[in-house]
Amino acid sequence: xxxxxxxxTVTDSAGASGSYSVVVTLDSFTLSAVVxxxxxxxxxxxxxxxxxxxxxxxxTYATPTATGLTFTPVSANSWTFVY
Amino acid sequence: xxxxxxxxAHDSLGAAATASVVAxxxxxxxxxxxxxxTAANRPTVSGNTLTWVGPLGGGANNGSPVQQTRVxxxxxxxxxxxxGSIVEGKLITGSIWIQGSNxxxxxxxxxNTTDLITIFTGSSNIIIEDCLFYGAGLGQASGSRAMPxxxxxxxxxxxCHSHNxxxxxxxxxxxxxxxxxxxxxxxxxxxxxxxxxxxxxxxxVSYYGGGxxxxxxxxxxxxxxxxxxxxxxxxxxxxxxxxxxxTIDSNWLSGGGGTLYxxxxxxxxxxxxxxxxxxxxxxxxxxxxxxSIDGTVxxxxxxDINTGASIDSQI
Numbered sequence: 001x002x003x004x005x006x007x008x009t010v011t012d013s014a015g016a017s018g019s020y021s022v023v024v025t026l027d028s029f030t031l032s033a034v035v036x037x038x039x040x041x042x043x044x045x046x047x048x049x050x051x052x053x054x055x056x057x058x059x060t061y062a063t064p065t066a067t068g069l070t071f072t073p074v075s076a077n078s079w080t081f082v083y
Numbered sequence: 084x085x086x087x088x089x090x091x092a093h094d095s096l097g098a099a100a101t102a103s104v105v106a107x108x109x110x111x112x113x114x115x116x117x118x119x120x121t122a123a124n125r126p127t128v129s130g131n132t133l134t135w136v137g138p139l140g141g142g143a144n145n146g147s148p149v150q151q152t153r154v155x156x157x158x159x160x161x162x163x164x165x166x167g168s169i170v171e172g173k174l175i176t177g178s179i180w181i182q183g184s185n186x187x188x189x190x191x192x193x194x195n196t197t198d199l200i201t202i203f204t205g206s207s208n209i210i211i212e213d214c215l216f217y218g219a220g221l222g223q224a225s226g227s228r229a230m231p232x233x234x235x236x237x238x239x240x241x242x243c244h245s246h247n248x249x250x251x252x253x254x255x256x257x258x259x260x261x262x263x264x265x266x267x268x269x270x271x272x273x274x275x276x277x278x279x280x281x282x283x284x285x286x287x288v289s290y291y292g293g294g295x296x297x298x299x300x301x302x303x304x305x306x307x308x309x310x311x312x313x314x315x316x317x318x319x320x321x322x323x324x325x326x327x328x329x330t331i332d333s334n335w336l337s338g339g340g341g342t343l344y345x346x347x348x349x350x351x352x353x354x355x356x357x358x359x360x361x362x363x364x365x366x367x368x369x370x371x372x373x374x375s376i377d378g379t380v381x382x383x384x385x386x387d388i389n390t391g392a393s394i395d396s397q398i
Contacts, residue, residue: 027096033088033104037117042108048088050102055094064090066106083086083106 002026029055042083049078116364119335120272120305124148125244126215128192131155131174135213137242141171141189142212144241144270153190160195184208184236192216197224198231199248204257207236207264211243218248218278225280228254229273234295235259238266246275250283251290252306258294258324267300274307286310287318287339293352294324301331308338308368315344315374316366321352326378328357337366337388341374343398354378360398364388372397 003025011017033050048071052059064071064079071079085107093099118124126135133153138144153172160177164170164186170179171189178195179188182203193199193216200216202209216229227249232238234257245252252273260266276286288306291299301317308316316336319329326345336342342365347354355378362384365372372387372394382398 027094027098029094029098029100031090031092031100031102033090033102035088035104035106037115038104038106046106048090048104050090050092052092052094052100055098055100056096057094059092059094062091064088066086066088069086069088077092081088083108 002028027056029053029059045080045082047074047078047080051077116335120242120244120270120303122244122272124150125242125270125272126190126192126213127244128155128174128215131157133174133190133192133213133215135190135242137213141187155190155192181206181209186210187212188214190214194218196222197227197249199228199245200230202230202232202235202238204233205235206233206238209235209238211238211240213242215244216248217244217246220247220275220277221279221281223247223249223278225278226250226283227278228252230254231256232259232266233257234261235266236261236264238264240266240268240271242270244272246273247277249278250276250280250285251287252276253289253291255291255294255299258296259291260295260297260299260327262296262327264295264297265300266297267302268304269300269302271304271306273304275310276308277310281310285314285318287315287344289317291319291326291329292322292324292348293320293326296325296327298328298330301334303333305335306337307335313340315339316342318344319355319358320344320346320348321355322348322350325352326355326358328359329355330359331361331363332359333362335364335388338368339374340368340370342366342368342372343376344374345376345378345380347377355380360385364391365394 007021009019030053089103091101124136136148155174158173158175161179166183167185169187173191175193179200184207187210190213196219229245229248229252358380360382366388
């Protein structure tokens with residue numbers, strides 16, 4: 001996640017002044033994916049696991065997409081498929 | 084051939100991300116080092132806890148293997164388990180002696196300073212899976228074996244780990260598999276052949292002297308013989324009888340004077356004609372990939388374990 005700090009100064013009618021500062025956080029995360037085994041003979045049952053870094057839990061995962069493959073959920077972030 | 088997989092996710096505040104990954108189909112006959120049997124995925128023991136990677140509940144390699152642990156129960160030797168029995172979850176200080184049929188040894192550790200698992204004459208339909216059996220290395224009785232296998236029926240040994248367990252890890256005695264029987268060894272990690280007499284004439288991960296005419300299959304194992312520089316990783320000879328069908332496919336093999344040693348011992352038995360060596364990754368440890376080969380060996384797709392270069396011209 002990245003942040004930005006906003007600061008400013010306020011002056012009243014008598015000339016007194018004060019300052020303020022506030023931090024704004026931009027919510028974001030990255031996603032990594034691993035297939036095990038990555039290289040194997042055709043017809044092998046493999047496992048796809050995705051892992052988020054950063055962000056704010058809980059995460060919601062869409063079903064993976066790939067031409068011609070069907071994914072069977074193992075857990076919220078893991079699926080098996082045959083390829 | 085490859086396929087790209089894309090997956091998307093969002094977090095509780097609505098931020099989104101995607102990831103892509105590629106899966107590859109290996110060429111026909113090829114296999115990946117990613118799942119090579121090693122101490123990282125074959126059975127190991129810490130205290131009384133066994134750790135291994137395999138399918139839930141044991142059995143064949145169907146579905147995705149997962150890392151598992153099991154607390155074992157201490158035991159002495161297991162002598163002649165009953166026909167149809169399953170021996171599992173034991174931390175055995177001693178040996179296992181099998182003479183029966185339809186017997187499974189599963190998720191056990193066997194430690195002894197002499198022969199570890201002996202499968203005696205007439206046994207059949209024996210399964211040994213997800214087991215660690217090991218010896219004391221230089222403290223091991225001279226000439227002992229991890230698994231002496233007599234003239235027997237069908238046998239399956241899969242996803243096991245053995246080391247420092249004698250002169251041979253596998254020794255086929257009295258001719259090994261009976262005619263019509265198959266002995267299949269898959270996904271095993273066998274290494275460090277060692278006993279108390281390092282000057283014996285042979286140290287082999289596997290020794291088969293011919294005999295009963297059955298079939299032996301080695302597939303997707305990692306066999307390493309690198310302690311005494313002799314004799315071979317897999318030694319096949321016709322000392323006791325004709326060499327039956329012997330299939331060696333998709334293994335990692337390394338060590339010994341020559342990684343493969345296939346010979347007619349000139350005891351009146353014919354040259355081998357039914358040995359198949361295919362798609363293996365082989366090391367050139369001391370004298371080469373092959374110590375010697377008699378007869379006709381069918382081979383293809385074999386490569387140097389280090390460089391990936393074809394070595395079929397040397398077999």
